[in-house]
Amino acid sequence: MDPAVSTRGRVFGAVRVPSVQIMAYTISVRGLRKRYGGVDAVDGISFDVAAGEFFGILGPNGAGKTTALEIIEGLRRADGGEVSVLGMAPWPRDPRLLPRIGVQLQASSFFERLTAREQLRTFGSLYGVPGRRADAMLESVGLAGKADTRVEELSGGQAQRLSIACALVHDPEVVFLDEPTAALDPQARRNLWDVLRAINTGGRTIVLTTHSMDEAEVLCDRVAIVDAGRVLELGPPATLVRGLDAPTRVSVAAGVLTAAEALSLPGVDEAEEDGVSLTVRTRDPSAVVAALAARGALAGVGIRGATLEDVFLELTGREYRA
Numbered sequence: 001m002d003p004a005v006s007t008r009g010r011v012f013g014a015v016r017v018p019s020v021q022i023m024a025y026t027i028s029v030r031g032l033r034k035r036y037g038g039v040d041a042v043d044g045i046s047f048d049v050a051a052g053e054f055f056g057i058l059g060p061n062g063a064g065k066t067t068a069l070e071i072i073e074g075l076r077r078a079d080g081g082e083v084s085v086l087g088m089a090p091w092p093r094d095p096r097l098l099p100r101i102g103v104q105l106q107a108s109s110f111f112e113r114l115t116a117r118e119q120l121r122t123f124g125s126l127y128g129v130p131g132r133r134a135d136a137m138l139e140s141v142g143l144a145g146k147a148d149t150r151v152e153e154l155s156g157g158q159a160q161r162l163s164i165a166c167a168l169v170h171d172p173e174v175v176f177l178d179e180p181t182a183a184l185d186p187q188a189r190r191n192l193w194d195v196l197r198a199i200n201t202g203g204r205t206i207v208l209t210t211h212s213m214d215e216a217e218v219l220c221d222r223v224a225i226v227d228a229g230r231v232l233e234l235g236p237p238a239t240l241v242r243g244l245d246a247p248t249r250v251s252v253a254a255g256v257l258t259a260a261e262a263l264s265l266p267g268v269d270e271a272e273e274d275g276v277s278l279t280v281r282t283r284d285p286s287a288v289v290a291a292l293a294a295r296g297a298l299a300g301v302g303i304r305g306a307t308l309e310d311v312f313l314e315l316t317g318r319e320y321r322a
């Protein structure tokens with residue numbers, strides 16, 4: 001296995017503490033391919049994931065994320081390429097590997113009519129996990145208060161957390177999560193992000209698929225941006241964004257000034273109005289903000305730098321539509 005040098009930062013309170021560690025790859029994927037009929041669902045994907053890394057596979061619907069993940073998990077057979085997880089091939093399924101990985105599928109399925117506690121204890125018992133450890137896991141995903149609730153009666157966010165607890169109950173070293181926060185409301189998503197961060201901070205390697213750019217930016221040490229079965233770009237979100245020579249967006253409330261007036265301001269390259277706000281693109285935001293201030297036109301002002309959405313636009317020439 002090749003050693004990897006990983007430079008990562010961890011956020012403690014408001015302070016980002018950089019760390020440099022020498023690590024061996026926990027997951028290696030080389031030239032992965034999967035074809036369904038005439039569709040190259042996965043068309044030569046390669047990447048490595050280091051131990052303890054929070055790695056994201058990010059892309060729009062149909063990009064091939066789930067197919068790639070399920071091959072890496074050992075749930076599907078690849079048409080070509082190589083995968084190594086903890087030094088083992090996931091296909092054909094290897095009983096030595098299964099206890100060391102945790103898998104949360106896109107559609108959670110539970111045993112019917114069991115309570116959250118019974119559900120988790122049942123999953124745990126398959127791996128010889130004592131009941132009290134399963135109960136502790138329920139607590140760590142914030143579901144202790146729902147222990148006696150039947151799974152059918154859990155909210156979407158609670159069911160997602162239970163499904164993650166089921167993937168974690170046997171204390172796996174590597175956790176695979178397929179769009180864990182899809183269909184959750186913003187508050188439930190944020191709560192789940194906290195749970196996932198805690199799992200990763202505890203030392204586990206996490207591979208997550210998402211179509212949410214902000215989720216990838218917030219959670220992942222590195223992301224592979226995938227489209228049409230290929231990796232378009234790979235790296236820490238901040239590095240990908242910094243690598244762009246993208247304009248800054250300055251927006252003010254609609255009606256403060258017209259798009260034509262905005263275009264006449266120094267430093268403005270483009271201006272557009274959507275009824276709620278007027279947004280200009282500029283490479284000289286201080287000149288634009290100064291000009292807006294001079295006109296008394298700062299109502300509702302907001303300034304936004306480039307994001308992963310701009311990276312996607314740059315890579316594909318089209319707007320990101322999850």
Ligand SMILES: Nc1ncnc2c1ncn2[C@@H]1O[C@H](COP(=O)(O)OP(=O)(O)OP(=O)(O)O)[C@@H](O)[C@H]1O
Pocket residue numbers: 036037039040041059060061062063064065066067068211
């Ligand atoms: N079992 C299957 N049979 C035929 N085609 C499939 C199958 N599974 C996936 N596909 C196709 O392969 C492509 C990739 O699908 P996949 O589910 O891997 O994408 P995805 O990025 O996970 O999308 P989503 O975000 O919607 O889950 C799509 O064109 C999809 O229609």
